[in-house]
Amino acid sequence: MRHLLLESAYASDAPSPPTIESGLLAGIDVNALVGDLNLDMMSMDMDMGAAPPYETALDEFFGKMHDLGIDPSHAVRVPPSDPLPVIPTQHIQHQHQHQHHVPQHPQPPQPQPQPPQPATQERTPMLSGRKDKRKLNNYSLKDFRILHTLGTGSFGRVHLACSRHNHRHYAIKVLNKAKVVQQKQVEHTNSERSVLALARHPFIVNLWGTFQDVNNLFMVMDFVPGGELFTLLRKSRRFPSPVAKFYTAEVILAIDYLHSHDIIYRDLKPENILLGADGHIKLTDFGFAKIVPDITWTLCGTPDYLAPEIVNQKSYNKSVDWYAVGILLYEMLAGAPPFFSEESNPIRLYERIRAGRIEYPRHFEAGAVDLMRGLLVTDLSLRLGNMIGGSKDVFNHPWFSEVPWEKLANKEVGPPYVPQLGGDGDASQFERYNEEDVGQYGQMAGRDPHAALFTEFGPLGF
Numbered sequence: 078m079r080h081l082l083l084e085s086a087y088a089s090d091a092p093s094p095p096t097i098e099s100g101l102l103a104g105i106d107v108n109a110l111v112g113d114l115n116l117d118m119m120s121m122d123m124d125m126g127a128a129p130p131y132e133t134a135l136d137e138f139f140g141k142m143h144d145l146g147i148d149p150s151h152a153v154r155v156p157p158s159d160p161l162p163v164i165p166t167q168h169i170q171h172q173h174q175h176q177h178h179v180p181q182h183p184q185p186p187q188p189q190p191q192p193p194q195p196a197t198q199e200r201t202p203m204l205s206g207r208k209d210k211r212k213l214n215n216y217s218l219k220d221f222r223i224l225h226t227l228g229t230g231s232f233g234r235v236h237l238a239c240s241r242h243n244h245r246h247y248a249i250k251v252l253n254k255a256k257v258v259q260q261k262q263v264e265h266t267n268s269e270r271s272v273l274a275l276a277r278h279p280f281i282v283n284l285w286g287t288f289q290d291v292n293n294l295f296m297v298m299d300f301v302p303g304g305e306l307f308t309l310l311r312k313s314r315r316f317p318s319p320v321a322k323f324y325t326a327e328v329i330l331a332i333d334y335l336h337s338h339d340i341i342y343r344d345l346k347p348e349n350i351l352l353g354a355d356g357h358i359k360l361t362d363f364g365f366a367k368i369v370p371d372i373t374w375t376l377c378g379t380p381d382y383l384a385p386e387i388v389n390q391k392s393y394n395k396s397v398d399w400y401a402v403g404i405l406l407y408e409m410l411a412g413a414p415p416f417f418s419e420e421s422n423p424i425r426l427y428e429r430i431r432a433g434r435i436e437y438p439r440h441f442e443a444g445a446v447d448l449m450r451g452l453l454v455t456d457l458s459l460r461l462g463n464m465i466g467g468s469k470d471v472f473n474h475p476w477f478s479e480v481p482w483e484k485l486a487n488k489e490v491g492p493p494y495v496p497q498l499g500g501d502g503d504a505s506q507f508e509r510y511n512e513e514d515v516g517q518y519g520q521m522a523g524r525d526p527h528a529a530l531f532t533e534f535g536p537l538g539f
Contacts, residue, residue, distance in 0.1 A: 213274055214286035215535060216297055218519040221249065224502075226510040232256030233293075234513070237300060237504050246502040247285070250296040251518065254527040257294070263530050265364050265377075270296065270533055272340050272366040279488060280331040282351065282361045287534045291525045293518060294534050301359045303352030303496035304506030310347050315412035318442055320493045324350070325406050326480050327358045332402060333468040336395045341369045345401035346379050347408065352506075356492030369395065380426055381414040385455045388427045399462035399471065403452030410441055415453070444476035 221238040224246075228235040233252035240247065257266050273284035273296075285297045306324060310316065316324070328350065335342055343365040351359045365377045372392040384400040386393045407415045415436075416429040433455040437446045451461035451474070461470050472482060484490050496506055521537055 213284065213535075214297075216286045216288050216295075218288070218290070218295070221247070221297075223249070223515045223518070225504070226512055227504060227507050229510055232260055232262065234510075236515070237502065238297075239502065246300045248298045248300045250298060252294040252296075254289075254292055254294060254525075254531065258527055258530065262364070266294065267531065267533055268367050269363045272335075272363050272368065273298075275338055275340070275368075276335065276363075278331055278334045279486070280327050280358050280360060281334070282359045282363075288536075289531060289534045290518060290537055291520045291523050294531055295518075298361075299359065300502075300504075301351035301353050301361065302498050302501075302503055302506060303354060303356065305348050306350040306352060306358065307347035308506070309352070309494065310409060310412070316409045318410065318445060321406060321409040321445075322476070322480070323490075323493055324358060324409065325402065326477060326482075326485055328360070328402060328405065329468075329471055330482070330486050331358070331360045332398050333471075335366070336398070336468065339368050339370045339395075340366055341373065341395045342366050342398050342401075343378050344382075345398060345405055346382055347405070352494070352496055354496065354498055355488065356495035357488055380423060381408075381416060383427075383430060385431050385433060386457065388430050394457075394463070396457055396460050396463035399452050399460060402462075402471075403449045406445065406452075407435075407449055410445060411438055442476070444474075448474050448476045 220241055222241060224237040224239060226234050227237050227248060233250060233256070236249045236251060238247050238249045239245070252266060257263060270284070270287055273282070277283070282301060283299045285299075287297065288295050328345070332342060332345070342360070342363070344362055345360075349360060349362045351361050353359055367373065367375070372394050374390075374392050376387065376390065378387060378397075378401075382401045382404045384393065384397040387397060404414055416426055418425065418429070433453070435449075435453060437449070448461070451459075452471075454460050457463055461474065462468055464470055466473075471477075481490060499505070525537075
């Protein structure tokens with residue numbers, strides 16, 4: 078698991094690191110940066126080689142899926158009418174173990190829990206979005222059957238649940254109020270609800286409604302059954318260029334939509350990208366997302382994906398998400414983030430991020446390298462997505478020249494991989510967890526000392 082780096086208030090109980098008086102991190106509050114991180118690092122053995130044609134590369138990719146027990150008949154090729162460039166097929170040998178913060182919110186195709194029947198989602202334009210906030214539905218625990226755990230976190234769980242009304246499956250995120258308050262995550266929790274109440278996009282997980290009891294907060298969300306992109310990446314070790322391009326392009330559409338609503342995401346990584354039953358992505362885990370019209374200072378994110386301005390503890394804007402897109406693309410193509418080291422030392426990691434020196438393997442396409450250099454530049458005035466052209470500079474980059482953006486936004490381009498599922502409610506793509514007694518949910522009696530902190534989640538409901 079790549080532990081999330083929270084605000085310094087959350088990390089205040091961590092052992093104090095040595096004082097840095099010189100070097101790249103001189104003058105930086107390392108206590109705030111390190112927190113209670115326990116980074117699990119991977120080893121890499123990069124192999125180099127020439128790149129075969131696109132079709133041959135995908136044949137090898139699908140063959141690898143078959144070897145890993147993934148039925149290649151469920152993989153859909155990108156239509157021939159949308160050609161993609163020559164790509165590599167060699168695979169990086171590594172072991173990268175991430176734990177998951179809360180591998181949250183999975184989804185069925187266009188679910189509509191009841192009562193009341195939620196409004197059908199609108200198709201979202203590629204480069205724009207509606208500014209109105211949706212009215213969320215009022216539910217209670219009695220509307221659902223809690224089945225089993227999909228993921229766990231430091232102050233909550235995500236459960237697979239079935240609606241007693243339409244018999245569809247959903248993911249219900251349950252957060253313990255006392256733990257949220259203790260870990261100083263009240264603002265992040267309320268912000269997550271506010272952001273998801275605003276967001277309506279085919280590549281972003283949908284929030285249908287919220288409710289609470291005396292002890293817990295409940296968020297009813299899409300169940301996205303294909304599991305995490307992280308899992309697919311670890312199994313395949315690295316993605317061929319067209320596969321990485323497909324997922325990067327869908328992520329870009331989602332990020333641009335969020336930015337059009339002044340929302341900064343701040344936690345992009347393979348663990349937070351889920352695959353739907355149709356093979357298309359859904360961004361999830363909006364615990365660090367925030368409505369930011371201009372700049373913010375909060376120290377949060379995942380260490381490997383932190384932009385240098387965050388490491389430098391400076392104010393920053395939404396361009397940190399574009400930086401994270403560059404890190405994501407690198408990890409998909411290489412199998413590891415660019416600043417990875419076998420040395421499990423967060424201070425050294427931040428030194429490398431701050432220095433910004435990145436080595437690009439020879440098998441990377443020149444166009445992909447040019448895109449990553451534009452996204453990962455430390456000078457904000459030169460970073461793609463942050464210049465006068467805004468996100469159009471990213472969409473119009475030559476590496477994406479053959480991407481049919483409007484078709485992709487409407488899910489009219491077939492994904493490179495479609496998960497093999499047994500029907501609605503199939504959670505086989507997720508890990509199994511020890512179950513807790515859900516009988517503790519729904520308590521209405523007694524005093525709620527945190528009632529005033531979570532009024533947006535609605536009245537108590539059981």
